[in-house]
Amino acid sequence: MSDYNPNQGYSAPPPSTGLAIGSLVVGIIALLLAIIPIIGMLSWILAPAGLIMGVLAVNKPVGKGLAIGGIVTSVLALLVCILWVVGMGAMFAAAGASSY
Numbered sequence: 833m834s835d836y837n838p839n840q841g842y843s844a845p846p847p848s849t850g851l852a853i854g855s856l857v858v859g860i861i862a863l864l865l866a867i868i869p870i871i872g873m874l875s876w877i878l879a880p881a882g883l884i885m886g887v888l889a890v891n892k893p894v895g896k897g898l899a900i901g902g903i904v905t906s907v908l909a910l911l912v913c914i915l916w917v918v919g920m921g922a923m924f925a926a927a928g929a930s931s932y
Contacts, residue, residue, distance in 0.1 A: 851885050852895030853903025858882035862909035872916060875909050882906035 862878035865871055883906040889899035 849889055849892050849895040849899075851864045851881060851892065852889035852898035854887055855882050855886035856898050856905065857902075858885065859902045859905030859909060863905050863912065866912035866916070869916070872913065874929035875913050879906045879913065883910070 858878050859882035862875040862882055866875035882902050886899045886902035888907060889895055889902070892899075911915065
């Protein structure tokens with residue numbers, strides 16, 4: 833007898849987790865919003881949320897690539913937010929020093 837079984841098909845690849853996809857989507861949105869001056873304040877909420885979702889999704893067996901992408905985009909969004917705060921602080925300090 834042969835080991836061939838016609839009922840045994842090819843197995844589908846494991847599905848990606850929604851948490852990893854959500855992390856990537858939220859990270860991209862946070863990064864895009866962080867570039868816009870006033871609307872970028874939303875990135876202070878979205879970037880940590882994407883980072884947390886990405887860290888949680890990395891520990892799952894599937895969707896690691898998407899989760900790492902979400903972590904990277906969320907960290908970049910946080911860096912852009914921090915650069916905005918530092919830049920605005922420097923601008924206001926320079927404006928205050930030049931008024932004397």
